[in-house]
Amino acid sequence: MHHSRNSTSCPQRCRAVLSRVNFYSTRNDMRSNPRTISRSMKMTTHQEIKPKPSAQSVQPPYKILRLKQVLECTGLSRSTVYDLLDKNSPRHDPSFPRSIHLTQSSIGWLESxxxxxxxxxxxxxRR
Known part of the structure; x- marks a missing residue:
C-alpha cells in the first residue's frame, strides 16, 4: 500500500506503527501467559504513546522543508530564494538559511x- 507524502504526518505514522506493535506484543503475551490477560487488556491509546529517548541518542526533532514548502512559508518566489543564497547577487542575504544537500539532486532547509x-x-x- 502506497501512501502519498502528505496523507499523514510523520508523528501520526509513528503512533500508528507503535499501536500495531503494542497490539501484537499484547496478543503474544496473552498466548504465552494467561495471567497477563488482565494487564494486557489495558491497551495504550494513541495519546498515551510517547517515544522514550535513550540516554545515548537524544536528538532534536529536525524537519526539513523542500523548496515548495519554503516558497509557501516565506511568500518568496523561486528566483528570489536563489538570489538570497547567491553571493554574487545584489539581493544576497547572508542571514538567509543555507540549504542542506539531501542527495545529489535534492536540497532542503531546516524548518527551525x-x-x-x-x-x-x-x-x-517593525523597528
Missing amino acids: EMQTWIESRITKS
Missing part, C-alpha cells in the same frame, strides 16, 4: 532555521 529567519525579518521590519 527558516522560522528564525522569518522572525528576524518581522522584527527588522
